[in-house]
Amino acid sequence: MQPYxxxxxxxRSRPLEELSSLAPEGSAELQRLFKSLNEVLTAELICAIRxxxxxxxxxxxxSAHKPADIGFRLQAEFYLADxxxxxxxxxxxxxxxxxxxxxxxxxxxxxxxxxxxxxMFRDLSAERTAASLHRRLLMRLGDSDPETSRLLCxxxxxxxxxxxxxxxxx
Numbered sequence: 001m002q003p004y005x006x007x008x009x010x011x012r013s014r015p016l017e018e019l020s021s022l023a024p025e026g027s028a029e030l031q032r033l034f035k036s037l038n039e040v041l042t043a044e045l046i047c048a049i050r051x052x053x054x055x056x057x058x059x060x061x062x063s064a065h066k067p068a069d070i071g072f073r074l075q076a077e078f079y080l081a082d083x084x085x086x087x088x089x090x091x092x093x094x095x096x097x098x099x100x101x102x103x104x105x106x107x108x109x110x111x112x113x114x115x116x117x118x119x120m121f122r123d124l125s126a127e128r129t130a131a132s133l134h135r136r137l138l139m140r141l142g143d144s145d146p147e148t149s150r151l152l153c154x155x156x157x158x159x160x161x162x163x164x165x166x167x168x169x170x
Contacts, residue, residue, distance in 0.1 A: 034093035036137045037148070041084045042098040043130035044155060048077040050123050051162065080155055087151055124166050131159040 055077070085095035134156045141149050 030091070030093075033091070033141075033145075033148075034088060036133075036140070037084060037088050037091075037093070038096045038098070040130070040133050040137060040152070040155070041081060041088070041095055043126070043133050044081040044084055045078075045097065047126050047130050047159065047162065048081050050126055052077045054123065080151075080158060083151055084155070087148055091148075120166060124163065127159050127162045127166065131156055131163065134159065 088095045134152045138149055138152045138156070141152070143149075
C-alpha cells in the first residue's frame with residue numbers, strides 16, 4: 001500500500017477542468033454520481049468494518065503477530081474506502097458518511113455470542129451488496145470517467161476476493 005497525500009492524489013488524478021466531459025458542475029447527472037459514489041462509500045465502509053472485526057477476532061487467537069503488523073493489516077481494510085472518499089472530493093463533491101446505515105449494518109463489538117453462521121451470512125450479504133453497487137455504477141459510467149471506473153474495478157476485485165474467501169467451507 002502506497003502512502004498518499006494531497007500532492008499524490010493531485011498528481012494521479014485528472015484536473016477538475018477535464019472532468020467537465022463527465023457532467024457540468026452542479027448538474028443533476030453529477031449529483032446522481034455523487035449520490036452513487038456515497039452509497040458505494042457506505043457499502044465499502046460497512047464491509048471494511050466487518051472485515052476488520054473478523055480479522056481482529058482471528059488475530060486474538062494468533063500470538064505470532066506483532067502489534068504494529070496487526071495495526072497495518074487493520075488499517076489496510078479502510079484503504080479503498082479512503083480512495084472512494086478522495087475521488088468524491090476530486091470530483092468536487094463531499095463524502096457523506098451515512099452513520100445511520102453504518103450503525104445498522106456494522107457488527108456490534110459486544111456481539112461475540114452471535115452464531116458464526118449468522119455472522120458469516122451477514123458478511124456475505126454486505127460483500128454482495130457492495131459488489132452489486134460497484135457493478136451498477138460501472139455500467140452506468142461506461143467510458144465517461146475512466147479513473148472512477150478503475151477505482152470501482154479495484155473495489156469489485158477486492159469484493160469478489162472476499163466473497164470467495166467467505167464462501168469457502170470452514
